[in-house]
Amino acid sequence: MGVDLGVVLALLLASVLLFILNKPRMDVVALLVILALPLSGILTLEETLSGFSDPSVLLIAALFVIGQGLVSTGIAYKFGDWIIQRSGNSETRLLILLMLTVAGLGAVMSSTGVVAIFIPIVLSIANRLGSSPARLLMPMSVAGLTSGMLTLVATAPNMVVHSELVRSGNDGFGFFSITPIGLAVLVLGIGYMLLTRRWLERKPAGNPAHPRQTLASLAARYRLTDRERRLRVLPDSPLANQPLNALALRSEYGINVIALERPQRLRTLLLVATGNNMVQAGDILLVDLASPAIALVGVYQQLGLQAGPLSDSYYNRHAHQLGLAEVALPPESALLGKTVQGLGFRSEYQLNVVGLRRQGQALDGLLIDERLKSSDTLLVAGTWKAINRLHGLSRDVLLLSVPAEVDEVAPTKRKAPYALLSLAVMIALMVSGVVPNLLAALIGCLLMGAFRCIDMDSAWRSIHWPSLLLIVGMLPFALALQKTGGIDLAVNGLLQLLGDAGPRALIAALFALTAVIGLFISNTATAVLMAPVAIATAQALGVSPMPFAITVAVAASAAFMTPVSSPVNTLVLAPGGYRFIDFVRIGVPLTLLVMLASTLLIPLLFPL
Template sequence: MSPLAMVLALLGAAVLMFAINRPRMDVVAVIMMVALPMTGVISMSEALAGLSDPNVVLIAALFVFGEALVRTGVAQRLGDWLSERAGASEAKLIVLLMLIVGGVGSFMSSTGVVALFIPIALRIAHTSHIPAGRLMMPLSMAALISGMMTLVATAPNLVVHSELIRQGYEGFNFFSFTPFGVPILVLAVLYMLVARRFLAPGPVPEPPAREALTGWVADYALASREHRLRLRPGSALAGKRLDSLDLRGSAGINIVAVERGSRFRRKLINPRAETVLEAGDVLLIDQQIEAGFDLDAFAKTHDLISLPASGRWFTDTAQEIGMAQMIVPPTSRLIGQTVTSVRFRDIYDLSVIGMKHGTKPVAESLINEPLRSGDTLLTVGSWRAIRNLMDERRDLVLLDLPAELDEAVPARHQAPLAVGVLALVVVLMVWGIVPNVQAVLFGCLLLGLFRCIDMAGAYRSIHWQSLILIVGMLPFSIALQRTGGVEMAAQALLSVLDGAPPRVVLVVIFLSTSALSLFISNTATAVLVAPVTLAIAEALGASPYPFAMTVALAASAAFMTPVSSPVNTLVLGPGNYRFSDFVRVGVPFAAICLVTTVFLVPLVFPF
């Protein structure tokens, strides 16, 4: 068997395994890395060269940026803004959702964007009584189109860019894709305002299965116990440490949290013994204090202002301050002691604001109530402190966590820093001050320095399956070129298109790329099609850029089936879709993308 035949046989086997999804895509990629050197066409070093490819490192670093935007709450704030602005208008909601997802996806993984916005969209759908199916398809479509916005928006863009550089051309600029992505996104918004009527209505999503904080607030009657006191500039409490005041022991006051700063730069402080109060601080006080204690008199004596209570403080601050239900096991050393005597806050960095003996809530003050075996404690504090208790087994056992845990933001106050770092990296990449991968790695270091993300979170954020897939498929490009497979494929297409205008060639390239993406990932498709496309351009004596750009745009136009992209697969269940829904809605818009691409690309990149 000739070397070309062996390479083509391996390629066919890879495509078949991709199509049936057996084994996993990353496993297929590893198999190909091992098998290709056995043909003698490439060496083992060449098969592993993708591991040191700058674009692979760049993609990994971009996953870290996406995680930082999640951890700092930037994405959640966009979701909250979306909910406020759209109200109950389905059309307005679709427009804003697609524009936000398209914009955010320009700088992070489209799969990550969809995973992030699915719970946001479901929550909005539930509160607005809109079927989830009306929002999930626009969400996935906008996420796919976000890959057409910038160079770093999706892996196929970087694959095509890398192939251009490998063949001696200049790569694309950071915003080379934007002139095509923006018009296509606008067309998608207009299209979905009409096409949403063709989607099966489906049921209105139910609330999360895990109980929300509102349920606990009701169970423990917390809403009626909320009090907020602000320190005046001359307050006697200003400048004092909490341990020196001993408010809980002397007055029965349980400070749950301290709000500091203005409304727009508010910081929530978890109260500790060493916390020093400042003028202007707002104290959130749990009302369950000693009988006969006059809170108004206390406020007047210490020059405090009583603020109106909404009854929603616990739920409004759920992205920063969390709750957890703990049970006291028979082995606990806390049995027989009180919350105060055991110094619960000092040890666990959490406050106990509710207690149940069995199923009955304790109505009296918790300060002097001895703990019993089997007691349930409702604790409040930072999500970090709650997570630290997850592995505790001897003295306390974690019983339940609220649904809001999934939306908790561990680094909320670093949001401006995360946005600033992202802006700096974009500037470095746009102006070409340093190589793209160096700019992004520098940004990752800054994110760690500013505590927007920690090392454990950075490693968890990287989608290793996608990286291994790229690394494993890159050697095919070398092998096919070395054996003449790329030239053979290019000549075969040219013979079919003999004498056809360049725009017709773009149509065929777009259709071929889109068709192949139905069976294998769009990243693998870009790896295989890009060198063939550049060979066609060279044979025609034309510029390689319009052909390369067409491949990149077509790779992101994976709207037609639920399995043509992980983005579509993610929304399949939440949207209650059938296979035919993607065909009915996706195929017409893929045709719109084809026409738009063939019209615009030669205008920006002449032949």
């Protein structure tokens, strides 16, 4: 092994360790790789930065926009309502429809986003059926992962492997090349989950609930009702003519201003609170107290405030302007460990944090000095427009649930048919091959914008830039390993170990190796590393590289074995009440079954 290869392997090992520790963030690690490779002299600066011009990177960015258009127009939520109507009171029918729907949507948009949308729907349905959410949420995560095996654009690893095939001078994947394998795995997964759901931890469900959350049910879920107040600003109030951010009402008095009602001649103007709102005498402050037991009579007098009547929740009264939403903090969120007071949610997202749930229980009041944990969910309040913007902020904040009232105020609700048309045009262009896949996706994005299914600001926010940077940073590793002989070393090792056993044994070994590596680093990074090995192995054997490339793509999506193997698994961990061992017990046998099915089917569908 040469010195250059040793340097590359050392950098690779260091990157993997940092990925496992998640310190620093994965996109920062990618930037460090981009810096280290040219400084080491192994790659030129142009070679290191070549990932920025890779068509797969731009294609993935375009697909984030397409997925956001489907969410913004309410299409994903409509599928949830359809499942509720069709499943009736049958858990078996619900499980099948749920897995089919999640897999179908995940074939054309982010599986993480799809699972996040369906978590509250599944919790509500399970509650209504008197069933355990644990019997449904893990099957849903299996379907979300399997969706990556259904189309070329379903997940980033597919496009990474496709790009490597093209770069090595071979034909790439077609839009539906991987679909036969994906459908077989989906059927296998549905049957497997129907048989093994009884192994999942079962907890008693609560009382029947609405199929979808409403403003009222969300407020009750987070115990907001007893903390709402209407406070009139008196003429002599020291708050008058002062901006909200200068008053420190939340930190000093436990008073969180959600909105201001400003009486006008013919109507009442509602101003959703931001730090720059100027308080005027006569305004009515709609506030949320830090605790329902807080005694503020003396504080009201000191601040020149007068408590007013509150016959109904102000969220119901102003439902067309003021909304609520439930959000989770992904494992890689930079907000973990911060206090509610230190989040800066109002300045960053124009939303107020009004509730906190931990381990399935709402805290008694909003403890602003409480440090956030990965299992926490937050309730935020603000305009529907600000809530909808959270769809594209999946790095630090993941939108879990919005109430049914959003359907009545969503600005792009009427554009759903045009969003479906844009998606259909993109798929038709990709399948026909009339234009390259990247151009087809860009055409779909432009159609989404032309039909006003999504605006430009939402499109930019929908792109998960850390994921793109991770791909760009990991792609040079494949080139570096190839230049320094690392790929040849891996291929020779595989051939010496299993070369006499035949191609099927090599396919099984590639699957196992890819799945094991995927336990420690992202499936995208895994695909970047394993795709060149798979293609070079096929070339050394003198056979078609397609079945070997398909194997890596399928194995990269088969991240069933642990709750940290994929963000999809991590999302359902807390809502399902799962333990780490639950994923091992269910996921390891499923992965072995998928490996066996892939070893048998891939050589048949993609001849060597």
